[in-house]
Amino acid sequence: MHTKPKVVISALDAERLEKLIQSLPRNAFPGRDDLEAELVRAEIVEPIDVPPTVVTMNSTVRFEVVSSSEEFCLTLVYPKDVDASGGRISILAPVGSALLGLSQGDEIEWPKPGGGTLRVRIKEVTYQPERSGEYHR
Numbered sequence: 001m002h003t004k005p006k007v008v009i010s011a012l013d014a015e016r017l018e019k020l021i022q023s024l025p026r027n028a029f030p031g032r033d034d035l036e037a038e039l040v041r042a043e044i045v046e047p048i049d050v051p052p053t054v055v056t057m058n059s060t061v062r063f064e065v066v067s068s069s070e071e072f073c074l075t076l077v078y079p080k081d082v083d084a085s086g087g088r089i090s091i092l093a094p095v096g097s098a099l100l101g102l103s104q105g106d107e108i109e110w111p112k113p114g115g116g117t118l119r120v121r122i123k124e125v126t127y128q129p130e131r132s133g134e135y136h137r
Helices: 011-023 032-041 094-099
Strands: 008-010 043-045 060-065 071-077 088-090 107-111 117-127
Touching (some): 008 011, 011 043, 071 117, 088 094, 094 107
Parallel strands (some): 071 088
Antiparallel strands (some): 060 071
């Protein structure tokens, strides 16, 4: 078992996510306990103090599947912002909550359709609102 990477979350994201979680029924999404645990163990910092390589809400991230070197990009969003493009992943999806607060170079286990996992490495945070000066989006 791999140790979990350090997690950094902006105070604004943490506040919004706590409100979102509290607004939903207890069994509304399968990764609720995991997301709550990530928020508890996270280092919470002011938006202006978020390192530029950390995945925050509305960040776009480039990944690499470690075993195949295949790359893909996803944007981490709130449920209301998910669309049919396939380029956005909800924070309420297990993979979405696993991404929050990670940094470039971190690796996570990614569930494969049909079972099993892939090891995925965060190659680059290609867009981060805080890095762009968008502290109150």
